Amino acid sequence: MSYRAPVKDMLFDMQELAGLQQLTEQIPAFADFGLETAGAVLEECAKLNEDVIAPLNVDGDRNPSSWKDGIVTATPGFKEAFRQYAEGGWQGVQHPSEFGGQALPKTIAAACGEMCNSANLSFALCPLLTDGAIEALLTAGSETQKSTFIPKLIDGSWTGTMNLTEPQAGSDLALVRTRAEPQGDGTYKIFGTKIFITWGEHDMAENIVHLVLARVAGAPEGVKGISLFVVPKFLVNADGSLGARNDAHCVSIEHKMGIKASPTAVLQFGDHGGAIGTLVGEENRGLEYMFIMMNAARFGVGVQGIAVAEASYQKAVAYARDRVQSRPVDGSVKGSATIIHHPDVRRMLMTMRAQIEGSRAMSLVAASAYDVAHHHPDAETRKQSQAFYEFMVPLVKGYSTEMSLEVTDLGVQVHGGMGFIEETGAAQFYRDAKILTIYEGTTAIQANDLVGRKTTRDGGALARAVAAQIEKTEGQLALRDSAASQSAAKRLGAARGAYLDAVDFIAASGKTDPNAAYAGSVPYLLLAGNLVAGWQMARALMVAEDKLAAGEDADFMTAKIATARFYAEHILPRTQALRDAIVDGAESVTALALDLF
Amino acid sequence: MSYRAPVKDMLFDMQELAGLQQLTEQIPAFADFGLETAGAVLEECAKLNEDVIAPLNVDGDRNPSSWKDGIVTATPGFKEAFRQYAEGGWQGVQHPSEFGGQALPKTIAAACGEMCNSANLSFALCPLLTDGAIEALLTAGSETQKSTFIPKLIDGSWTGTMNLTEPQAGSDLALVRTRAEPQGDGTYKIFGTKIFITWGEHDMAENIVHLVLARVAGAPEGVKGISLFVVPKFLVNADGSLGARNDAHCVSIEHKMGIKASPTAVLQFGDHGGAIGTLVGEENRGLEYMFIMMNAARFGVGVQGIAVAEASYQKAVAYARDRVQSRPVDGSVKGSATIIHHPDVRRMLMTMRAQIEGSRAMSLVAASAYDVAHHHPDAETRKQSQAFYEFMVPLVKGYSTEMSLEVTDLGVQVHGGMGFIEETGAAQFYRDAKILTIYEGTTAIQANDLVGRKTTRDGGALARAVAAQIEKTEGQLALRDSAASQSAAKRLGAARGAYLDAVDFIAASGKTDPNAAYAGSVPYLLLAGNLVAGWQMARALMVAEDKLAAGEDADFMTAKIATARFYAEHILPRTQALRDAIVDGAESVTALALDLF
CATH class of the missing domain: 2.40.110.20 (Butyryl-CoA Dehydrogenase, subunit A; domain 2)
Structure with a gap:
């Protein structure tokens, strides 16, 4: 099975959750980049990534880049694929047209980035880092530096x-x-x-x-x-x-x-x-510029987490549909069945897809905030969106990458013994993913950012404002009759409560007892990421229910509802333990004297 | 840093939690195998594993066993090390003396097994499988088969x-x-x-x-x-x-x-x-015999999880003491400090040690039940212990191996970028550990065993009897003044409540709605394993408080108290989300139609 880009899910998120329509209406530069254009771009992008870049992924693992006498040679085929990538204009997808870019919204570009990373994480790192360099030069480069370097970076030379x-x-x-x-x-x-x-x-x-x-x-x-x-x-x-x-x-x-x-x-x-x-x-002022570039790269690495998780999920589903082993416990099949019939295999696959879809929705909502922050005509709107985007960056980076470790682990697990054999390919995702929680700032570094710059600095005001938005979604869910909406409302409310306890604790202790606040930094990041992704899934649930009722794309909407409900019932409840660890467990993190480890 | 066997922790568990003293008093064959003998055996075992077997671990990864024309050649040094292992009598440590074994209790042998697996998981698999073959032949082999094969297997020929x-x-x-x-x-x-x-x-x-x-x-x-x-x-x-x-x-x-x-x-x-x-x-009747052997091997694989986690922990502590990076948030050190000063690094290390110590205690308590079940003079005592042991096997196998994935991930994470570089060695533990949740029955297979044979078959009676024992421990904790005991009592009670909800749900639905019961099988296993390991940590906490008050080994007892409290406050709370997934989330596991994945 090769990779198939989840174009439909990406477009759903853009249109229904990330406000692509509003971007086109409110931002003149994006007037032409509505759903139809996004669909065309994504289909084109999918082709290149599915047909050209994904087939090189296993080769890259078996025959890595090699060094000799200072010369590094990429895996055979990479150079040609990069040429196609550049010639297709993909390096410039989110960069200004004055330097040869396509100037598309990040909301669309992020989905393109996900595809390339699903296809081939190693390959996609080259464009990802190049994006970072372009961002840094755009931000702080001289006119000469810009004109010398940016066009060549954008055209892939x-x-x-x-x-x-x-x-x-x-x-x-x-x-x-x-x-x-x-x-x-x-x-x-x-x-x-x-x-x-x-x-x-x-x-x-x-x-x-x-x-x-x-x-x-x-x-x-x-x-x-x-x-x-x-x-x-x-x-x-x-x-x-x-x-x-x-x-x-x-x-x-x-x-x-x-x-x-x-x-x-x-x-x-x-x-x-x-x-x-x-x-x-x-x-x-180098660090300041580097941080701008790093925020872009951090967002990009978060997308890498979603991407590798998606690739792992697709492979696991294909195997689960193919592998015959044991009778279903409910007797629904006589004799041995494909393992997708077994409840635990479905639990694993549902966990994978719920986590992926939640993080994808979160990342695209964040990307949209970036677009508003950078291009909206109204200054106050820009400012608010920038603050929201900055709050989201550590969640997208930290949560999506930690989630990718869980998902790629499950991806191996679904394969059983075959998962541990390198030829199968599931193990590569597990090995590849582990870098994502480390580079561009470890999860702890993201969490420090979330605790320090994004929470304690304003006394938790922005963190609470996010909770207030979530509360509105709960109110909308509560007005609906379906079991899925009722369940999501309840779980989202409980998770938000856990989050607010954590915000209160961290905002209060951040300056007076920094050890206590930072002892819970990573649990706080995971709690916030889990909640925000779950919030987006809850929003998606409502849209899907309405569209299903209107007879639109029943399969997709039914699957979205089932996945959103699974998220609410299986992923959101994890927030309580994180809350307890943060609020009640701070002391025990640093209680053991250093020489007693 | 090379591996150092945690002899003191092993002896503490044996003596204070697993009832080594009672084994010597109640079982004539074990009369000589008290704490002193155990200590001598473990020290001797530690030497071989630290000095001979551990140094081959990295070699084995870089220069694996190779195949040529049907001949397999082990990594250089393995053959000689196996010779030393065999000559030291370690293959026979738990086997009958009539065939040349040492006939030690499994309670001691399990600790020996942990050491070998910490030193070198690949190497230790050969004795582990040989143990399985010996068990099978002891159980069901003819006299000729026993006399032909067992002595040669025990002496390592x-x-x-x-x-x-x-x-x-x-x-x-x-x-x-x-x-x-x-x-x-x-x-x-x-x-x-x-x-x-x-x-x-x-x-x-x-x-x-x-x-x-x-x-x-x-x-x-x-x-x-x-x-x-x-x-x-x-x-x-x-x-x-x-x-x-x-x-x-x-x-x-x-x-x-x-x-x-x-x-x-x-x-x-x-x-x-x-x-x-x-x-x-x-x-x-082959499967029946194989299951006896497999129960031994499953226990052994559970110990492998603890072992690889311990090795990963030791490496991470050494790195955290050595690597200098950033100022502590509490200002306790001027300028950059070793990273063990940072709260999140300590959170990671505490999570690792709490999980390891909890699983180790659980495994040794289970081993002791095995010893009673096989050697106690009283038939009713044997029967009860056998039932308890059989309940524990899926927990030891399933929980300890899943926990090893978390711990080895944290082991890489503590190293930051260096963790991803193979030369560092942390990555090997991460890669090695992933097989443990798969072979000798995947986590789902363990969970099916727990749900089917161990829970629904007797309507949850045994599962509830375990909870009743835990409740007694809570009562003892509640009588104590310390904050640690009070905290542990509260958390243990909450986790036990979550567990009982799950038992009720699974016992009730196991036959009427098997999809619902098995949808929660792995969460139920993780809940039960988390709880039982936490129960042992709570028992350890009380012993350590008493010994500390009596002036015994203050460093060790202080560390045990801190670790047990951390377990109660950071690991036990995870049981609530598992309960919710099992009890409230069963439907959403199998809601998505198979063709919609």
């Missing part, structure tokens, strides 16, 4: 990287030591070692545009002394042609558990006299 | 395998097709293909004793027509020397996600005229 991590500086960027020496001609020479650089060296493009965090001599200690530089692999002449090879070399790539086709490079800057770079924006 | 699975027959053994033709001389010729045979071919021993499920011509369909045969790799002459090579050949080994050093063989029986075997016990 070149790709981009993010160079943050150093051996001693991972989550803690205050410890960055790479240094930049001004040359007096507007350029800097960069010296240092960067590790974990995804697609940091490869043969899929003519040039690689490294965005590098480094310290200018004399800069303040800590994060306030970090600047951002563009350091291309090949220097670029004034006419845009490629010049000399820069002093940025890949000295090795990592041997990883998953995403093996994506080379993870150790880059050495300046071992032969200094790598030449130019400053992005102002000195010592 | 030969090893054993379990041959159940065929391509079409995994969880569903009714589909076994391998056939046995009686030769009229007391032997049978065996024809068929067996897959997933752990250590099914290798060079660590002179001979391999395959126990094979097959059908005698004319046997009934389904599981009632399956017989068990001994089919040695080399036939054995009357004097015990090795004879001709039998027609049982390894045609390939699998390429797996983990436990790579353990060869997983496809065995072809009878392609060259028929593999010669002898019947174990009576015809058509």
